[in-house]
Amino acid sequence: MKMNDKVVYWEVQRQRQFWVWAIVLLCTAIMWYGFIQQIIFGVPFGNNPASDGTMIVIWVIFGVIFPVVMLGFSKLTTEVRHDGIYIRLSPFHIRYKKFLFKDIYDYKSITYSPIKQFGGIGIRINMKGETAYNLYGKKGIELKLKYETVVIGTQKPDEFKEALDVVCNKQK
Template identity: 30%
Template sequence: MRVFREVQKFRQWWFILIIIATTCVVFYGLFEEYKEVEKESSTDLITFIVSALFALLVIAIIFIFKLETKINEQGIYYGFWPFQLKLKHVPWSEIKKIYVREYSPISEYGGWGYRFSFGKHGKAYNVSGSTGIQIIFKNGKKTLIGTQKKEEVESVLKTYQHKLLHT
């Protein structure tokens, strides 16, 4: 039994730079606001602390996002944690066609992350790059899952192509 497994996280240098810059701006604004509040007011202090903790929580959540993909003889499993705590399983019997393709994250899906288009492209789960596993379901719906391991995915999909023909 051949198994493909991939875990991707948001770790692009430009993404981290945007997060750091945004964090600096938010904390600078919070600090400037805090300098203006009345020091005797516990409500203002609590508001400042809650705002700072919320900003830190958002940053932490972004860094724990992960896209997980697994392909084996039962089908394909994928999920975007923490939105999906359990991987979604798609058995081979529900798939009409599956292949690896190049795509444009911005023009087809509006960027990276958990995305969907209201047109012909369907859903996308992607973290970076422009290579994905295109799934076309028997019901006509489409899902694209980003990958950084093009050759490895293609090899594993060849192993299971017969599953599509016999379902």
């Protein structure tokens, strides 16, 4: 393992908000109800029902795949290594997205509102051009890069910032 590959800080966040779970499960329940009503009992679902084939496809996507991905596989992994910060929002990022220390000119621990500042959770870009990567909570590390500002959500802002301080001081 190269020195740049050594992980100094590691955190994994998962969906924990009640309201996210409620919305996903409500959508899932409606899809299951429509599937059972139309496919199993033969009663068309809704005022303008889809064909049985379309209903099966919609049910597979929104009744099975969507809840499994959103509630089961969705996670934000954050790593601080000797050359930069690596994040991965699964299942949307296949590889880690990296923010190299040579491109970061400032960072700080912040408290923010994901809903007010970015319009929600996940990968979000606000009207100021700032990008947020967040799944849970309102604490984060704000990175000032050459051409953009990035906020990475964290449940352990002190540990995250401490790891950044340690690695950045070694590089100076």
